[in-house]
Amino acid sequence: MSATGIGASVRRKEDFRFITGKGHYTDDINRPGQAYAYFVRSPHAHAKINRIDKAEAERAPGVVAIFTGEDIAADKIGGLICGWMIHSKDGSPMKAGPHPALAQGKVRYVGDHVAVVIAETYAQAREAGEQVNVDYDVLPAVVDTGSARSVGGEPVHEVAPDNTVFEWHLGNKPETEAAFARAAHVTKLDIVNNRLIPNAMEPRAAVGDYDDGADSFTLYTTSQNPHVARLVLSAFNGIAPENKLRVIAPDVGGGFGSKIFIYAEETVCVWAAKKVNRPVKWNSDRTEAFLSDAHGRDHVTHAELATDANGMMIGLRVHTTANLGAYLSTFSSSVPTYLYAPLLSGQYNIPAIYCEVDAVYTNTAPVDAYRGAGRPEATFVIERIVEVAARELGFDPAEFRRRNFVTSYPHQTPVIMCYDAGNYGASMDKALELIDYKGFPARKAEAQRRGRLRGIGFSAYIEACGIAPSAAVGSLGAGVGLWESAEVRVNPVGTVEVLTGSHSHGQGHETTFAQLVSERLGIPIDNVTIVHGDTDKVQMGMGTYGSRSGAVGMSAIVKALDKVEAKAKKVAGYVLEASPDDIEFKDGKFTVKGTDKEIDFASVALQAYVAHKFNGQDLEPGLKEGAFYDPTNFTFPAGVHICECEIDPDTGVTRIENWVAVDDFGIVINPMIVEGQVHGGIAQGVGQALLEGTVYNEDGQLLTASYMDYCMPRAYDFPSLKVETTETRCPSNPLGIKGCGEAGAIAAPPAVINAITDALGHENIAMPATPLKVWRAVQEVQPRMAAE
Amino acid sequence: MGSGETMLVAMTVNGKAVSRDVDPRTLLVQFLRDNLRLTGTHVGCDTSQCGACVVHIDGNAVKSCTILAVACESSAVTTIEGLAAGGTLHPMQEAFREHHGLQCGFCTPGMIMTAVDMVNRRGPDLDEHTIREDLEGNICRCTGYHNIVKAVAAGAQAMGETAFKQAAE
Structure with a gap:
């Protein structure tokens, strides 16, 4: 095992910027001319919206614009989606109610998004937000998990009259009943798995930016999977086509799942940036995070x-x-x-x-x-x-x-x-x-x-x-495949950039992924840089959750490294005047089997780019390979x-x-x-x-x-x-x-x-x-x- | 408020004299982040519980979300950006890296500033119990605190050795 290879407790490459206060989290990003967003949220768990009066708020100091669900609907911005179809026992699809980014006609939980106020400063946006008058008809709330199906009254969603999203099952009922029939003992237990609020220390944040010259959008956001965010914002919310939408998830201060999802606030910020033709910034406060981040368990x-x-x-x-x-x-x-x-x-x-x-x-x-x-x-x-x-x-x-x-x-x-x-x-x-x-x-x-x-x-x-295996999850209802991508770019001097679709928000990929590359290519770990979290740099990826970045993300890097090595052996073969089949690669050196002829990795990289030793028709110049890995x-x-x-x-x-x-x-x-x-x-x-x-x-x-x-x-x-x-x-x-x-x-x-x-x-x-x-x-x- | 009145505030931040016209309700953390663009000091809550915003004011650890910028008139403020002397990391910064006392890094600036203050108040020989009790005002969601406690103990020792060396010289 090398000091920086697989199995070594290498100190983290990313730490220097974090311990010196030089990290770049979303809220650290400021765009010229930016305005600030404040979300008017429902104070009621369940209510009909009769009317939203924003006239007074619009006159408040510093207000740039106020948007509601009507504006979202007028622009035909699609609702937030659920990307996994579950079918009930009887074969019927789950009952998915509408989920507009800003409420349309009804609010369904305390914290639901009713309007966005955009102003010159955050304080002005917040003050104006308090002057948006919403006339509600409050409805009885459905709260308790155990009784939600039998509580009666107006359901949360019309599409699910008894508040049931699906009735699903798995396993073999007759065999299980038979096992219980012959059991010597049966243990019974009632369990409540308590609802949790994730609480990554960095609250969610977003900066939406619109370039009217190029008619393109950039969203800086606290995401564990910026490519999935771009895909959803493009294909389902209709913000912009993918080639006109860049999503950047810079340093992200913890996720634990809560930053996988495509939320209303991020969607609204990027949409509104074009409406007001200015960058729009939003940063959640902690109470907003408690109210509106997706919760867990329950x-x-x-x-x-x-x-x-x-x-x-x-x-x-x-x-x-x-x-x-x-x-x-x-x-x-x-x-x-x-x-x-x-x-x-x-x-x-x-x-x-x-x-x-x-x-x-x-x-x-x-x-x-x-x-x-x-x-x-x-x-x-x-x-x-x-x-x-x-x-x-x-x-x-x-x-x-x-x-x-x-x-x-x-x-x-x-x-x-x-x-x-x-x-x-x-x-x-x-x-x-x-x-x-x-x-x-x-x-x-x-x-x-x-x-x-x-x-x-x-x-x-x-x-x-x-x-997970894409075909397997597809058969179970997933709307996406769960492979991962990697691209290994070897520079002419032998340093390496690895572009990965995984996203690190505390996991230390900049170090562990570099350990893999350092060991495999026999180059110093400082010569390896891991690039992630930007859809303009990394072409596509599925992001980090489900403990997948090592098993799936790094496997994609292995596949790309296999291709780099194969190509590099061909280059070395030309340089050393030997068949690529006779080239061995070990500890950063290419050698011709049974001889003392050798060339190091950096020299092969240079030879790949100067392309003097081989005909560019027989072997393409350059040393850069990509791979997609789908687990089995x-x-x-x-x-x-x-x-x-x-x-x-x-x-x-x-x-x-x-x-x-x-x-x-x-x-x-x-x-x-x-x-x-x-x-x-x-x-x-x-x-x-x-x-x-x-x-x-x-x-x-x-x-x-x-x-x-x-x-x-x-x-x-x-x-x-x-x-x-x-x-x-x-x-x-x-x-x-x-x-x-x-x-x-x-x-x-x-x-x-x-x-x-x-x-x-x-x-x-x-x-x-x-x-x-x-x-x-x-x-x-x-x-x-x-x-x- | 909202009348648009501003007040001039002057203080020393990381050894540099700074002055700005600010809205009087500006918190110190907002002054540091928004006016001075020192974004190493973070905001993790609204209620002064999480400690991501801890800085030193005249040598004492303070949650910079609990004090108005104008209340720091003429004070000397040190933020995470000002902790390393020249190009050399502070021993506590070094200890957090060496002992993997951080993951996402968001709580880290506040943790380090709190830890340095702990050593300043209590000296370099900190037992585990004391460290855990004294971290009451700093929340981390990533590390389970295990390696933070190790880092603070090691950083404290290193600070003690540094002080000893300086005294000897």
């Missing part, structure tokens, strides 16, 4: 696990109601369906699984992918019910899992997925050793002497990443996380005392960066389990719309984390990578809740397990414990 689930007399799992049936909010966000429909139910088999050999998912509209913010997207929800179901089953059956939770682990590969589950490689027992062994499982009873007893309740909880998760399967990262916690029964406060994570991510490019991804994922998962609760009141008002109300994880909420890996190579991509970005967020919530319920001897603890909830549970169990 499932209500009943699950049942059937086991036989030997403690083997024989069937799983799950019914979930998934809240998709007021509108179908870009990929919302895929999250509680194909990103969820196919993961319900977990790491276990379960012969029969059947899952039903009813998706509902409510008068709340749209719900879409948030770190893990469907897989945390699935993992919470399976890892909670497995833990409860182990307790009911009297098994040690580690042993119960181990006896049901999948142990041979490939393993076809009853719910689509074919696991290609893994060693779940190895991760479990290592995790048990790292947490000192044998010492736990002594630690528990010691805690008890101090008046504390100590618990231990497991989570043996699996996820499907590296999304999902990848299946898996691992075991163990949480050990202590509860103060007097206050209900839960402290995490130990955390062990053992993950199998396949081949790891940069262990330092991978560990960092795991740390961050765990923090978000612990946040879900202990701290983060999204609260709408019955009128649909978001009560948790600031950092004073929504509890973000802080440094003191965590102990030092023990993070290690095991390794089975992923067989379905050239680098053997599985992906690591979402694992922590997927694994952590059930580990925490299993630890708390272990400590309490009480299974009914809803997330977030706040001190109040835990204290109440303690009050219920303490008399019981005292009696025992």
